[in-house]
Amino acid sequence: MLEILIADDDKDAQNLLGLYINKLGFKVHYASNGIDALNKINELNISIALLDWMMPGMSGIEITQKIRESKIDRYVYIIMVTGKSEKDDTIEALHNGVDDYIVKPFTFQELKVRIFAAERIIKLENKLKNAYNKLYNESIHDVLTGVLNRKALMEKIEDYNNKNKSLGIIMIDIDNFKVINDTYGHLVGDQILKEFSAIISNTIRKSDFVGRYGGEEFLAVIPDLDVIEVKTIAERIRKNIESETFHIGSLSLKxxxxxGVYVLTEKTKIEDAIKLADDALYEAKKSGKNKVIVY
Ligand SMILES: [Mg+2]
Incomplete structure (x- = not known):
């Protein structure tokens, strides 16, 4: 249910508006001065604000300016409620970010159509926001495994590299994955990739992150730990994978x-660091697999 704020220093006007808005079936909040109105808009989930023009503390226009300047992450649809004498100033109100206005005294019918217009805009805005969030999520995650995709992974590493003292890079590759695909087919291979990435996600800390770097290659990033501690996490990932039995249909696979581990300090470029972790991974493969090698 949309939440509406009624801000008016005149008790009678407040009551009348409240009566009308309640009839329309919205959740109503009240404020009797400008400061209180602004606080409520910021703190509550209000999407439509009916603001009296003249109020103690702050005028409806000043509130509107403050909201339009703020980083509040929802659109607040503002309807200015004005007295007859302020009617000529409505251009100024619209210029300052007000969406609509209504002149006192008004009828229930007048108010109703304006609230419905506001509701249309708010619903459209919510729909766009949800669509955007969905697309954004899809654009940063790997479709199959749900972990970060390569592009998002690289951007996040870049971002963390600028903010953290050190970054542990763990390159993780499934041993003999080609054999699994060739023997059981790609659907089984896909299922393995899903569960494999889930084990990594569940093993690393909340402050770490993981992405799919390539086919069966994943990259876990461990900020602000020294090389011994990063190696301990890598070893834990290795053990958790080794001890898991993957049940896929009637198959039980081990x-x-x-x-490969490399701890990136400020002096190393990210591409170089990943290359070094990859070199360590290559060394792990060459020297018998199922092991952790630190560069
Ligand atoms: Mg007033």
């Missing part, structure tokens, strides 16, 4: 992974 797999292992090889891991």
């Amino acid at each position: 797999i292992t992974a090889s891991l």
